[in-house]
Amino acid sequence: xxQDKMEKPYLVTCTAPVNIAVIKYWGKRNEELxxxxxxxxxxxxxxxxxxxxxxxxxxxxxxxxxxxxxxKEEDINHPRLQSCLREIRRLARKRHNDGDxxxxxxxxxxxxxxxxxxxxFPTAAGLASSAAGxxxxxxxxxxxxxxxxELSAIARQGSGSACRSIYGGFxxxxxxxxxxxxxxxxxxxxxxxxxxxxxxxxxxASAERKPIGSTSGMQTxxxxxxxxxxxxxxxxxxxxxxxxxxxxxKDFPAFAELTMKDSNQFHATCLDTYPxxxxxxxxxxxxxxxxxxxxxxxxxxxxxxxxDAGPNAVIFTLQEYASEFVRVxxxxxxxDTNGEGFIKxxxxxSATLSEELKQGIxxxxxxxxxNYIISTKAGPGPRVVEDSSQHLLSxxxxxxxxx
Ligand code: DP6
Numbered sequence: 242x243x244q245d246k247m248e249k250p251y252l253v254t255c256t257a258p259v260n261i262a263v264i265k266y267w268g269k270r271n272e273e274l275x276x277x278x279x280x281x282x283x284x285x286x287x288x289x290x291x292x293x294x295x296x297x298x299x300x301x302x303x304x305x306x307x308x309x310x311x312x313k314e315e316d317i318n319h320p321r322l323q324s325c326l327r328e329i330r331r332l333a334r335k336r337h338n339d340g341d342x343x344x345x346x347x348x349x350x351x352x353x354x355x356x357x358x359x360x361x362f363p364t365a366a367g368l369a370s371s372a373a374g375x376x377x378x379x380x381x382x383x384x385x386x387x388x389x390x391e392l393s394a395i396a397r398q399g400s401g402s403a404c405r406s407i408y409g410g411f412x413x414x415x416x417x418x419x420x421x422x423x424x425x426x427x428x429x430x431x432x433x434x435x436x437x438x439x440x441x442x443x444x445x446a447s448a449e450r451k452p453i454g455s456t457s458g459m460q461t462x463x464x465x466x467x468x469x470x471x472x473x474x475x476x477x478x479x480x481x482x483x484x485x486x487x488x489x490x491k492d493f494p495a496f497a498e499l500t501m502k503d504s505n506q507f508h509a510t511c512l513d514t515y516p517x518x519x520x521x522x523x524x525x526x527x528x529x530x531x532x533x534x535x536x537x538x539x540x541x542x543x544x545x546x547x548x549d550a551g552p553n554a555v556i557f558t559l560q561e562y563a564s565e566f567v568r569v570x571x572x573x574x575x576x577d578t579n580g581e582g583f584i585k586x587x588x589x590x591s592a593t594l595s596e597e598l599k600q601g602i603x604x605x606x607x608x609x610x611x612n613y614i615i616s617t618k619a620g621p622g623p624r625v626v627e628d629s630s631q632h633l634l635s636x637x638x639x640x641x642x643x644x
Pocket of ligand 1: 261262266400550
Protein backbone atom coordinates (compact mmCIF):
# COMPACT_ATOMS: atom_id res chain seq x y z
CA UNK A 242 0.00 0.00 0.00
CA UNK A 243 1.46 3.39 -0.91
CA GLN A 244 2.59 5.55 2.01
CA ASP A 245 -0.05 8.27 1.44
CA LYS A 246 -2.88 5.73 1.69
CA MET A 247 -1.61 4.34 4.94
CA GLU A 248 -4.24 4.12 7.64
CA LYS A 249 -3.01 5.93 10.73
CA PRO A 250 -2.36 3.38 13.46
CA TYR A 251 -4.23 3.18 16.75
CA LEU A 252 -1.60 3.75 19.46
CA VAL A 253 -1.60 2.92 23.14
CA THR A 254 1.26 3.34 25.62
CA CYS A 255 1.52 1.75 29.07
CA THR A 256 4.09 1.38 31.82
CA ALA A 257 4.68 -1.57 34.17
CA PRO A 258 6.81 -2.12 37.27
CA VAL A 259 9.62 -4.42 38.35
CA ASN A 260 8.95 -6.70 41.31
CA ILE A 261 11.28 -8.35 43.80
CA ALA A 262 10.31 -11.69 45.31
CA VAL A 263 10.61 -12.14 49.06
CA ILE A 264 9.45 -15.76 48.73
CA LYS A 265 11.21 -16.93 45.58
CA TYR A 266 9.88 -18.70 42.51
CA TRP A 267 12.46 -21.22 41.30
CA GLY A 268 11.43 -24.25 39.27
CA LYS A 269 8.64 -25.14 36.83
CA ARG A 270 6.36 -28.14 36.65
CA ASN A 271 5.31 -27.18 33.10
CA GLU A 272 7.84 -25.37 30.91
CA GLU A 273 5.48 -24.33 28.13
CA LEU A 274 2.67 -22.89 30.26
CA UNK A 275 5.19 -21.68 32.87
CA UNK A 276 3.63 -23.35 35.90
CA UNK A 277 5.77 -23.18 39.05
CA UNK A 278 6.57 -25.87 41.63
CA UNK A 279 5.80 -23.43 44.47
CA UNK A 280 3.88 -20.25 45.18
CA UNK A 281 5.82 -17.00 45.60
CA UNK A 282 5.34 -13.49 46.96
CA UNK A 283 6.81 -10.17 45.88
CA UNK A 284 6.86 -6.45 46.45
CA UNK A 285 6.18 -4.30 43.39
CA UNK A 286 8.78 -1.52 43.12
CA UNK A 287 7.79 2.07 42.35
CA UNK A 288 7.71 3.00 38.67
CA UNK A 289 9.15 6.45 39.34
CA UNK A 290 12.46 4.63 39.71
CA UNK A 291 12.14 1.41 37.69
CA UNK A 292 9.72 0.75 34.85
CA UNK A 293 9.19 -0.54 31.35
CA UNK A 294 7.27 1.61 28.86
CA UNK A 295 5.61 -0.06 25.87
CA UNK A 296 3.71 1.35 22.90
CA UNK A 297 1.49 -0.97 20.85
CA UNK A 298 0.26 0.18 17.44
CA UNK A 299 -2.39 -1.54 15.32
CA UNK A 300 -3.32 -0.63 11.77
CA UNK A 301 -4.94 -2.23 8.71
CA UNK A 302 -1.88 -1.09 6.79
CA UNK A 303 0.56 -3.24 8.74
CA UNK A 304 1.42 -6.49 6.98
CA UNK A 305 3.31 -8.19 9.77
CA UNK A 306 3.86 -8.03 13.52
CA UNK A 307 7.10 -6.22 14.49
CA UNK A 308 8.99 -5.58 17.71
CA UNK A 309 11.63 -3.11 18.93
CA UNK A 310 13.30 -3.53 22.33
CA UNK A 311 15.44 -0.74 23.78
CA UNK A 312 15.92 0.80 20.35
CA LYS A 313 16.74 -2.39 18.41
CA GLU A 314 14.43 -4.41 16.17
CA GLU A 315 14.08 -7.97 17.53
CA ASP A 316 12.58 -11.19 16.21
CA ILE A 317 8.88 -11.23 17.10
CA ASN A 318 8.74 -15.02 16.69
CA HIS A 319 10.00 -15.67 20.19
CA PRO A 320 7.78 -18.53 21.49
CA ARG A 321 6.92 -16.79 24.79
CA LEU A 322 6.06 -13.54 23.06
CA GLN A 323 3.92 -15.46 20.60
CA SER A 324 2.08 -17.15 23.50
CA CYS A 325 1.16 -13.74 24.94
CA LEU A 326 0.04 -12.37 21.56
CA ARG A 327 -1.99 -15.51 20.80
CA GLU A 328 -3.72 -15.44 24.21
CA ILE A 329 -4.68 -11.76 23.92
CA ARG A 330 -6.02 -12.26 20.38
CA ARG A 331 -7.96 -15.33 21.55
CA LEU A 332 -9.60 -13.37 24.39
CA ALA A 333 -10.39 -10.46 22.09
CA ARG A 334 -12.03 -12.84 19.62
CA LYS A 335 -13.97 -14.50 22.43
CA ARG A 336 -15.23 -11.16 23.65
CA HIS A 337 -16.26 -10.22 20.11
CA ASN A 338 -18.00 -13.56 19.49
CA ASP A 339 -19.81 -13.28 22.82
CA GLY A 340 -21.39 -10.18 21.32
CA ASP A 341 -19.85 -7.48 23.49
CA UNK A 342 -20.69 -4.23 21.66
CA UNK A 343 -17.61 -2.50 23.11
CA UNK A 344 -15.19 -5.07 21.79
CA UNK A 345 -13.06 -4.32 18.73
CA UNK A 346 -14.66 -5.18 15.40
CA UNK A 347 -13.50 -8.24 13.50
CA UNK A 348 -11.15 -6.15 11.32
CA UNK A 349 -9.44 -4.87 14.44
CA UNK A 350 -8.88 -8.41 15.59
CA UNK A 351 -7.00 -9.44 12.48
CA UNK A 352 -4.81 -6.34 12.48
CA UNK A 353 -1.06 -6.71 12.85
CA UNK A 354 0.76 -5.05 15.72
CA UNK A 355 3.93 -3.09 16.18
CA UNK A 356 5.44 -3.12 19.62
CA UNK A 357 8.13 -0.82 20.95
CA UNK A 358 9.44 -1.15 24.47
CA UNK A 359 12.10 0.57 26.61
CA UNK A 360 13.33 0.25 30.19
CA UNK A 361 14.28 3.31 32.25
CA PHE A 362 17.08 1.27 33.85
CA PRO A 363 20.02 -0.53 32.27
CA THR A 364 19.11 -4.12 31.33
CA ALA A 365 22.72 -5.00 32.00
CA ALA A 366 22.29 -4.01 35.66
CA GLY A 367 20.77 -7.46 36.07
CA LEU A 368 17.45 -6.19 37.40
CA ALA A 369 14.31 -8.15 36.66
CA SER A 370 13.61 -6.63 33.27
CA SER A 371 11.67 -9.61 31.88
CA ALA A 372 9.02 -9.27 34.60
CA ALA A 373 8.32 -5.60 33.86
CA GLY A 374 8.74 -6.23 30.12
CA UNK A 375 6.16 -9.00 29.77
CA UNK A 376 3.74 -7.39 32.23
CA UNK A 377 3.89 -4.21 30.14
CA UNK A 378 3.54 -6.07 26.86
CA UNK A 379 0.44 -7.97 28.01
CA UNK A 380 -1.14 -4.92 29.63
CA UNK A 381 -0.59 -2.79 26.51
CA UNK A 382 -1.84 -5.49 24.12
CA UNK A 383 -4.94 -5.91 26.30
CA UNK A 384 -5.62 -2.16 25.97
CA UNK A 385 -5.05 -2.22 22.21
CA UNK A 386 -7.36 -5.22 21.65
CA UNK A 387 -10.00 -4.21 24.22
CA UNK A 388 -9.39 -7.19 26.49
CA UNK A 389 -10.44 -6.80 30.11
CA UNK A 390 -10.09 -8.93 33.22
CA GLU A 391 -7.48 -11.36 34.46
CA LEU A 392 -4.16 -10.68 32.76
CA SER A 393 -1.68 -12.28 35.16
CA ALA A 394 -2.12 -15.77 33.66
CA ILE A 395 -1.16 -14.36 30.26
CA ALA A 396 1.83 -12.39 31.57
CA ARG A 397 2.92 -15.61 33.34
CA GLN A 398 3.32 -17.26 29.93
CA GLY A 399 5.85 -14.60 28.98
CA SER A 400 7.96 -14.95 32.13
CA GLY A 401 6.84 -16.50 35.39
CA SER A 402 7.74 -13.55 37.59
CA ALA A 403 5.93 -11.18 35.17
CA CYS A 404 2.52 -12.31 36.48
CA ARG A 405 3.31 -10.57 39.80
CA SER A 406 4.09 -7.26 38.02
CA ILE A 407 0.43 -7.03 36.92
CA TYR A 408 -0.40 -5.74 40.42
CA GLY A 409 1.00 -3.09 42.73
CA GLY A 410 1.97 -3.45 46.37
CA PHE A 411 2.39 -6.93 47.86
CA UNK A 412 1.52 -9.71 45.45
CA UNK A 413 1.32 -13.48 45.68
CA UNK A 414 1.54 -15.88 42.75
CA UNK A 415 -0.61 -18.85 43.71
CA UNK A 416 0.95 -21.90 42.07
CA UNK A 417 -2.41 -23.62 41.40
CA UNK A 418 -2.74 -27.32 40.67
CA UNK A 419 -4.65 -27.59 37.39
CA UNK A 420 -2.79 -28.99 34.38
CA UNK A 421 -4.04 -26.21 32.10
CA UNK A 422 -2.67 -23.53 34.48
CA UNK A 423 -5.98 -21.66 34.74
CA UNK A 424 -5.57 -21.43 38.52
CA UNK A 425 -1.91 -20.32 38.47
CA UNK A 426 -2.52 -16.61 39.01
CA UNK A 427 -1.19 -13.54 40.76
CA UNK A 428 -3.27 -11.82 43.42
CA UNK A 429 -2.73 -8.62 45.36
CA UNK A 430 -2.22 -9.28 49.08
CA UNK A 431 -2.08 -5.60 50.10
CA UNK A 432 -1.93 -2.39 48.01
CA UNK A 433 1.18 -0.17 47.79
CA UNK A 434 -0.33 2.26 50.29
CA UNK A 435 -0.48 -0.43 53.01
CA UNK A 436 3.04 -0.02 54.42
CA UNK A 437 4.33 3.49 53.63
CA UNK A 438 7.25 3.19 56.11
CA UNK A 439 8.81 0.37 54.11
CA UNK A 440 11.81 1.56 52.09
CA UNK A 441 13.68 -0.35 49.39
CA UNK A 442 17.23 0.10 48.08
CA UNK A 443 18.70 -1.70 45.10
CA UNK A 444 22.47 -1.94 45.53
CA UNK A 445 23.80 -2.31 42.02
CA ALA A 446 26.91 -4.40 42.52
CA SER A 447 27.97 -5.07 39.01
CA ALA A 448 26.90 -4.14 35.50
CA GLU A 449 27.81 -7.58 34.19
CA ARG A 450 25.08 -9.73 32.74
CA LYS A 451 24.06 -12.66 34.88
CA PRO A 452 26.09 -15.80 34.15
CA ILE A 453 23.19 -18.26 33.81
CA GLY A 454 19.67 -17.10 32.95
CA SER A 455 16.83 -17.97 35.34
CA THR A 456 15.05 -20.15 32.78
CA SER A 457 17.86 -22.62 32.21
CA GLY A 458 19.16 -22.30 35.78
CA MET A 459 15.88 -23.41 37.29
CA GLN A 460 15.58 -26.23 34.75
CA THR A 461 18.85 -27.74 35.96
CA UNK A 462 17.82 -27.19 39.59
CA UNK A 463 14.52 -29.08 39.06
CA UNK A 464 16.42 -31.94 37.43
CA UNK A 465 19.19 -32.26 40.00
CA UNK A 466 18.44 -30.62 43.36
CA UNK A 467 16.70 -32.61 46.07
CA UNK A 468 16.90 -29.55 48.27
CA UNK A 469 14.71 -27.68 45.77
CA UNK A 470 12.10 -30.45 45.91
CA UNK A 471 12.15 -30.33 49.71
CA UNK A 472 11.91 -26.54 49.64
CA UNK A 473 8.90 -26.54 47.27
CA UNK A 474 7.03 -29.28 49.13
CA UNK A 475 7.87 -28.70 52.76
CA UNK A 476 9.22 -25.17 53.28
CA UNK A 477 7.45 -22.69 51.00
CA UNK A 478 3.80 -23.56 51.84
CA UNK A 479 4.11 -22.53 55.50
CA UNK A 480 6.45 -19.64 54.63
CA UNK A 481 3.78 -18.19 52.32
CA UNK A 482 1.26 -18.21 55.16
CA UNK A 483 3.76 -16.59 57.56
CA UNK A 484 4.84 -13.99 55.01
CA UNK A 485 1.27 -12.94 54.20
CA UNK A 486 0.64 -12.59 57.93
CA UNK A 487 3.83 -10.53 58.44
CA UNK A 488 2.88 -8.19 55.56
CA UNK A 489 -0.69 -7.78 56.82
CA UNK A 490 0.51 -7.00 60.36
CA LYS A 491 3.39 -4.81 59.02
CA ASP A 492 5.63 -6.87 61.27
CA PHE A 493 9.05 -5.81 59.96
CA PRO A 494 11.25 -8.23 61.95
CA ALA A 495 9.13 -11.21 60.83
CA PHE A 496 9.02 -9.95 57.21
CA ALA A 497 12.77 -9.30 57.21
CA GLU A 498 13.77 -12.64 58.69
CA LEU A 499 11.59 -14.63 56.26
CA THR A 500 12.90 -12.55 53.34
CA MET A 501 16.55 -13.23 54.19
CA LYS A 502 15.99 -16.91 54.94
CA ASP A 503 14.14 -17.41 51.68
CA SER A 504 16.80 -15.64 49.63
CA ASN A 505 19.46 -17.77 51.34
CA GLN A 506 17.57 -20.97 50.68
CA PHE A 507 17.12 -20.09 47.02
CA HIS A 508 20.89 -19.60 46.69
CA ALA A 509 21.44 -22.82 48.62
CA THR A 510 19.35 -24.68 46.03
CA CYS A 511 21.56 -23.09 43.37
CA LEU A 512 24.62 -24.55 45.06
CA ASP A 513 22.78 -27.88 45.43
CA THR A 514 22.16 -27.85 41.65
CA TYR A 515 24.58 -30.04 39.73
CA PRO A 516 26.72 -28.55 38.24
CA UNK A 517 26.25 -25.76 40.79
CA UNK A 518 25.07 -22.25 39.95
CA UNK A 519 26.56 -19.17 41.65
CA UNK A 520 24.74 -15.88 41.51
CA UNK A 521 26.22 -14.26 44.61
CA UNK A 522 29.73 -12.78 44.46
CA UNK A 523 32.08 -11.35 47.07
CA UNK A 524 30.20 -8.03 47.10
CA UNK A 525 26.93 -9.86 47.78
CA UNK A 526 28.60 -11.73 50.62
CA UNK A 527 29.89 -8.50 52.12
CA UNK A 528 26.35 -7.05 51.98
CA UNK A 529 25.00 -10.14 53.77
CA UNK A 530 27.61 -9.78 56.54
CA UNK A 531 26.98 -6.05 56.77
CA UNK A 532 23.22 -6.50 57.26
CA UNK A 533 23.63 -9.18 59.91
CA UNK A 534 26.27 -7.19 61.82
CA UNK A 535 24.16 -4.04 61.64
CA UNK A 536 21.13 -5.88 63.01
CA UNK A 537 23.25 -7.53 65.70
CA UNK A 538 24.69 -4.19 66.78
CA UNK A 539 21.18 -2.92 67.48
CA UNK A 540 19.95 -6.23 68.84
CA UNK A 541 16.94 -6.21 66.46
CA UNK A 542 16.19 -6.84 62.80
CA UNK A 543 16.17 -3.40 61.18
CA UNK A 544 17.35 -4.33 57.67
CA UNK A 545 16.90 -7.30 55.30
CA UNK A 546 18.47 -8.35 51.99
CA UNK A 547 17.25 -10.40 49.05
CA UNK A 548 19.13 -11.52 45.92
CA ASP A 549 17.71 -12.84 42.64
CA ALA A 550 19.64 -14.48 39.82
CA GLY A 551 22.49 -11.97 40.05
CA PRO A 552 24.80 -10.26 42.58
CA ASN A 553 22.71 -7.10 43.22
CA ALA A 554 21.24 -6.83 46.70
CA VAL A 555 17.75 -5.52 47.31
CA ILE A 556 17.57 -4.03 50.79
CA PHE A 557 14.35 -3.62 52.77
CA THR A 558 14.23 -1.37 55.80
CA LEU A 559 11.96 1.11 57.58
CA GLN A 560 12.00 4.86 56.97
CA GLU A 561 13.47 5.56 60.44
CA TYR A 562 16.59 3.45 59.73
CA ALA A 563 16.96 4.20 56.02
CA SER A 564 19.37 7.15 56.06
CA GLU A 565 21.75 5.61 58.59
CA PHE A 566 21.90 2.29 56.79
CA VAL A 567 22.62 3.97 53.44
CA ARG A 568 25.54 5.81 55.08
CA VAL A 569 26.75 2.48 56.45
CA UNK A 570 26.71 1.07 52.90
CA UNK A 571 28.61 4.12 51.64
CA UNK A 572 31.18 3.74 54.39
CA UNK A 573 31.86 0.05 53.78
CA UNK A 574 31.71 0.36 49.97
CA UNK A 575 33.57 3.62 49.34
CA UNK A 576 33.34 4.67 45.71
CA ASP A 577 34.54 7.46 43.44
CA THR A 578 30.95 8.62 43.08
CA ASN A 579 30.03 8.24 46.73
CA GLY A 580 28.86 11.83 46.68
CA GLU A 581 27.26 12.94 43.41
CA GLY A 582 25.02 10.42 41.71
CA PHE A 583 25.74 7.48 44.04
CA ILE A 584 22.16 7.54 45.31
CA LYS A 585 19.55 7.64 42.56
CA UNK A 586 15.80 7.93 43.06
CA UNK A 587 14.05 8.94 46.28
CA UNK A 588 16.13 11.32 48.40
CA UNK A 589 17.89 9.98 51.48
CA UNK A 590 18.52 12.31 54.44
CA SER A 591 22.08 12.76 55.59
CA ALA A 592 23.23 10.94 58.70
CA THR A 593 26.46 10.68 60.66
CA LEU A 594 27.86 7.36 61.74
CA SER A 595 29.27 6.90 65.20
CA GLU A 596 32.72 5.36 65.56
CA GLU A 597 31.13 2.82 67.82
CA LEU A 598 28.78 1.64 65.04
CA LYS A 599 31.60 1.45 62.46
CA GLN A 600 33.72 -0.55 64.88
CA GLY A 601 30.79 -2.67 65.94
CA ILE A 602 30.27 -3.72 62.31
CA UNK A 603 34.00 -4.19 62.00
CA UNK A 604 34.25 -5.14 58.33
CA UNK A 605 37.12 -4.24 56.02
CA UNK A 606 35.78 -1.63 53.51
CA UNK A 607 35.47 -2.89 49.92
CA UNK A 608 36.23 0.02 47.57
CA UNK A 609 34.05 0.30 44.42
CA UNK A 610 32.10 -2.86 45.31
CA UNK A 611 28.83 -1.07 44.64
CA ASN A 612 28.31 1.13 41.58
CA TYR A 613 25.24 2.98 42.78
CA ILE A 614 22.08 2.69 44.88
CA ILE A 615 18.52 3.04 43.60
CA SER A 616 16.38 4.39 46.42
CA THR A 617 12.72 3.41 46.04
CA LYS A 618 9.58 2.04 47.76
CA ALA A 619 6.56 -0.15 46.99
CA GLY A 620 4.53 1.12 44.05
CA PRO A 621 1.44 0.64 41.89
CA GLY A 622 0.75 -1.78 39.04
CA PRO A 623 0.69 -1.09 35.28
CA ARG A 624 -0.79 2.17 34.00
CA VAL A 625 -2.00 3.64 30.72
CA VAL A 626 -0.03 6.76 29.73
CA GLU A 627 -2.63 9.33 28.68
CA ASP A 628 -0.19 11.90 27.24
CA SER A 629 0.04 11.01 23.54
CA SER A 630 3.39 12.79 23.17
CA GLN A 631 4.85 9.90 25.19
CA HIS A 632 4.14 7.26 22.51
CA LEU A 633 7.31 5.44 21.50
CA LEU A 634 5.99 4.87 17.97
CA SER A 635 5.25 7.66 15.48
CA UNK A 636 1.97 8.09 13.62
CA UNK A 637 3.61 6.01 10.86
CA UNK A 638 4.08 3.19 13.37
CA UNK A 639 7.89 3.43 13.50
CA UNK A 640 10.08 4.04 16.55
CA UNK A 641 10.59 7.73 17.25
CA UNK A 642 14.16 8.98 16.97
CA UNK A 643 14.49 9.30 20.74
CA UNK A 644 13.77 5.61 21.44
C1 DP6 B 1 15.15 -15.61 41.01
O1 DP6 B 1 10.54 -15.24 35.95
O2 DP6 B 1 12.88 -14.73 35.15
O3 DP6 B 1 13.89 -13.80 40.12
O4 DP6 B 1 9.72 -17.91 34.24
O5 DP6 B 1 11.81 -18.74 33.18
O6 DP6 B 1 11.04 -16.40 32.75
P1 DP6 B 1 11.08 -17.56 33.73
O7 DP6 B 1 11.96 -17.06 34.98
P2 DP6 B 1 11.94 -15.70 35.77
O8 DP6 B 1 12.54 -16.20 37.17
C2 DP6 B 1 12.65 -15.35 38.26
C3 DP6 B 1 13.42 -16.03 39.33
C4 DP6 B 1 13.80 -15.15 40.50
C5 DP6 B 1 12.82 -15.31 41.67
C6 DP6 B 1 11.48 -14.63 41.55
O9 DP6 B 1 11.37 -13.57 40.91
O10 DP6 B 1 10.54 -15.16 42.16
